[in-house]
Amino acid sequence: MALTKDYGLGEYTFPRGWFMIAEASEVKDKVLPVRFFGQEFALYRGKASGKVVLxxxxxxxxGTNMARNESSYVVRDGQIEGDSIRCPYHAWRFGPDGKCNDIPYSKAPIPKAACVRSWPVVESLNAIFVWYDAEGGEPEWEAPSLKEWDDPQWIRWKFDHLGTLACHGQEVIDNIADCSHLNPVHGSSVSYYRNEFNGHLATQLQGGGHRTLVTPDGVSPILTTDTTYHGPGFLLSKMMGMGESIIFIGHTMVDDGIIKVWHALLVKSRHERPTEQDVIEAAAYQEASRLAFAQDFDVWANKRAAIQILQVPGDGPFHKSRIWYRQFYNPRARKQEFLKQVEGVQHRVAGMPGRLEEADTAA
Ligand code: FES
Ligand SMILES: [Fe+2]
Structure with missing residues (x-):
């Protein structure tokens, strides 16, 4: 298992960005223990406001782990009070701001040091996202959202929980620049391909025929995907072919070299108001998309780390996406050092049209 330092990514073990940490429906008014970024957290939904607290x-x-206890009477009686949480050991209570607001057996003023860190979280797209930042700064870009999420014609997703993978995020991010795996792994006859980098966004534009997603009479319509990593934690991919859909793939660092992965698909219905049948078909389409992603997963679960890529012409611009990725592992004051090496250029692949208009799509 390779670690951040093995890839020479930068000063910080974990990158800066918005990361999925749970499906929204998992977070109730009972504390959920979660581990990410090599740390233990208590995740819960305040009873008073309904807001999620991390x-x-x-x-x-x-030093009690407030989230990992089943037997204390504090837990049995209900650990969440209003938007606060009580520690199972001596029942100190902490507010959503992380400050202790009650020590039930002490009349003395509550010490200033009686506080834990409260993390910036948002509930969006049926998920909980945290802004992780080794520098402790404010979010550098907007929390995840999609305008299609609020359009009733789009059928909302439920997440596929793909579990943990002993694979560094770098190997997953390499996929955004991986033109030459699309045919052998996914059966795509890629007819155009390019990458673009812009600040925290890394985009891949590609399209072609497809061996998996074919019509019942065996025709493979041109399937195009416009895929963008929004920082190092998740991608959104607009897929057009047999209808319109948006893929979500998120991976969050549990420990150095270990990630947790989710997948989901938002599907545009053929009807303004989706029918029951549309909802069933959307779920089936999500499953087809999950199986396509599982083809990548299959490789990642078993490969050794690619500390150096033995690049040849025809491969995608891996070295550029790796430079883009390093901005998140270093102080934000240094990000231009990386961005000036990758921004403002359409990165193409030898022997491959960069745009749909240039491609011969007759085949
Ligand atoms: S350890 Fe938490 S209240 Fe004592
Ligand atoms: Fe892939």
Whole structure:
């Protein structure tokens, strides 16, 4: 298993960005223990506001993990009070801001140090996202959202929970520049391909025929995907061919070299108001998309790390996407060093049209 330092990514072990940490429906008014970025957290939904709260799990009193206890009477009686949470050990209570607001057996003023870190979280797209930042700064770009999410013609997703994978995020990010795997792994006859990088966005534009997604009479319509990583944690891919859909793939670092992965698909219905049949078909389409993603997963689950890529002409611009990725592992003050090497250019692949208009799509 390779670590961040093995790839020479930068100063920080974990990258800066918005990351999915749970499906929204998993977060109830019972604390959920979660581990990401090599840390333990307590995740819960406040009873008073319904807002999701993410706190460092370890209590400052004596280090109890507030999220991993089943037996204390504090937990049995209900650990969440209003928007606050009580520690199972001595029942200190912490607000959504992370500050202790009650020590039930002490009349003395609450010490200033009686607090845990409260993390910036948003609930969006049926998921909970956290802004992770080794520098502790404000979010550098907007939280995840999609205008299609609020359009009733689009059938909302439920997540596929793909579990943890002992694979560094770098190997997953390499996919955004991986032109030459599309045919052997996914059966795509790629007729055009290019990459573009812009700030926290890394985009791949490609299209062609497809061996998996064919009509019942065996015709493979041109399938185009416009795929963008929004920072290092997740991608959104607009897929056009047999209808319109948007893929979500998120991966979040659990520990260095270990990621947790989710997949989902938002599908545009043929009807303004989706019918029951449309909803069934959308779920089947999500499953087809999950199976296509599983073809990547199959490789990642078993490969050794590609610390160096033995690049040949015809491969995508891996070295450029790796430079783009390094901005998130270094102080934001240094990001231009990386961006000036990749921005403002359409990165094409030897022997491959870069745009649909240039492609001979007759085949
Ligand atoms: S360890 Fe949390 S209240 Fe004592
Ligand atoms: Fe792939």
């Amino acid at each position: 706190l460092d799990a370890y209590c400052p009193h004596m």
